[in-house]
Amino acid sequence: MIARQLRDRGQAFPIYVVVIAGMLFAALAYFTISKAGIVRSSAQGAADAAALAAAREARDNLMSGVxxxxxxxxxxxxxxxxNRFESGPGPCGAAADFAAKNDATASCSRSGLRFTARTKTNGTVGDSVVPGASGHQGTAVATAEITPRCRLKSAEPGGGTSGSTPTPAPTSTSTSTPPPPGRIEFGCDKGALVVYDPARPSSWSSLAAALFDLRLIA
Structure with a gap:
């Protein structure tokens, strides 16, 4: 009887080893999948931030000389x-900077008012029991768009609306610099009114934040 019990235990031990090994493999595979998800999420977060940074940099800076x-x-x-936003390397430079802050690298492209960032994480999944997963880096793509939310409502002098015939400025024999145009009013979403007054100018970046929205579209 004792010998039979020993033989049964001996036969069960390989099965026990296989079951434990399978459980360990499943646990390691699940850990790899979870880590891959984290890496992918990090790449997407970096891409979103980079695309928005590029769009914000363009929106907040007008072309030189404006x-x-x-x-x-x-x-x-x-x-x-x-049509007067910065068109140089500044926006894509901002995208690269924000990607670096998220431990990733980014390439950037522009099409009109849309900025697309493609990112790759510096971190990897690491060594893995899952074939092909070792050393895998996360990649992602995001596109941000600058969206106008206002229209030109009225401009002074003359008090006319956009498209109306302005009142001619009085002539002068003075050689001094002519006065700048008057207030510019913008009608915006939800009935908001935004005013630019050259007599009390605000920075373009603060005005731009009122005139334009930034949004992720992909």
């Missing part, structure tokens, strides 16, 4: 369409 105090209503229309 003086708000001298813009005509027609010029403001161009500004509202996004």
């Amino acid at each position: 003086d708000l105090a001298t813009l005509t209503p027609e010029d403001w229309e161009q500004v509202l369409q996004g």
Whole structure:
């Protein structure tokens, strides 16, 4: 009887080892999948931040030489369409900086008012029992868009609305610099009114935040 029990135990031991090994493999595989999800999430967070940073940098900086105090209503229309935003390397440089803050690298492209960031995490899944997962880096893509939320409502002098015939400025024989245009009013979403007054100018970045929204679209 004792010998039979010993034989049964001997036969059960390999099965026990296989079951334990399978459980360990499943646990390691689950850990790898969880870590891969974290890496992927980090890549997406970096891509979102990078795309928004690029769009914000473009929105908050106008092209070199643009003086708000001298813009005509027609010029403001161009500004509202996004045709006066910075077009140099600044926006994509901001995308790369924000990706680095999220432990990732980023490439950036622009199409009109849309900025696309493609990121790759510096961190990896690490060594894994799952085939092909070892050393895998997370990648993601995000696109942010600058969206105008205001329209030109009125401009002074003349008090006319956009598109109306402005009142001619009085002539002068003085050689002094002519006065800048008057207040510019913008009608925005939800009935909001935004005013730019060259007599009490605010920074473009604060005005831009009122005139334009930033949003992720992909």
